[in-house]
Amino acid sequence: MAGRLEGLRVERFFDDGIYPNSALPLLFYEAALPRGAADAEAMEALFSANGWPPAWRASVFPYHHYHSTAHETLGVARGSARLMLGGPEGSEFDVEPGDVIVIPAGVAHRRLDSSSDFLVVGCYPPGQNWDLLRGEADDRPRADHNIARVPMPSTDPVGGAGGPLLAHWRMGTR
Template sequence: MEKETQTYFFPDDGRIPNHSDFPLVVYQNALKDTGLAEQIVIRHGWSNSWSGSVFPYHHYHSNTHEVLIALRGEAVIQFGGEKGAAVIPFKSGDAVVIPAGVGHKKLSSSPDFTVLGAYPGGVQYDMKTGKPNEREEAVKQIKQAALPTNDPITGKREPLLEIWVK
């Protein structure tokens, strides 16, 4: 069964670098049983997982890509920084793979909104907020972030690596 995906590219907005080569990949209705989300991503090589919400301010990770899976509730998340063109409704069962450097911020959510986050190879993620003094090092790190071995949802190359490695 093919998951429905959308992709979004974001230019560097001066504060949030975003990723020049890899788009954000959104999977609608990625998982029917969100109770299995953590087991699925771990089996597919994505770990160092956590569950909670998404920060209500723009932030990004420069040293790794991230998958977010909505476990419960719904939210509206802005991607790409202050000038980010994608304001995406995110509901239970949806997933998104965020390339290193791509900003994300929760704009609103239901009280029960909960996501699972995980990283390829269990990388210990850094936290960047677009401060000028972090930019130079962050831009270098983004280019060096390791490509995942598998798509966190399907466990195969596709669709993620088919989209990212063209």
């Protein structure tokens, strides 16, 4: 099962001294699933079919954080929100059901605002387990070391083996 790939936005966020971010670009798939057909079960089916096992259903933390041990995918299943990606100097994204964001290890993210029913399905490539870092002074250089060791996924959570993630991430450098 492949999601819709036409609404792809590619954005890079670089180290700001607090949040490492990544040379790998963040991918934002607008309406990867049709708006009216997007729910938690459909998101989980999309991710599973493309080799990214669903891990949780929840919201997004309301504070800047990042993961140094895993790439993360967020699929909006219900409601809407405004997210800040890339740390305080990053970019704001408005998300709705059907949207999917693939966040490389190290890229800061947080929820700025959301509807009361906002629900996200989160997933990671097989074998990757997430940690939670908030940009504290003692996070680095351990976080930088971890990020450099996170393996490249073998598939795109929206497009599978032929999806654009692999091409965009191979163009990025670590």
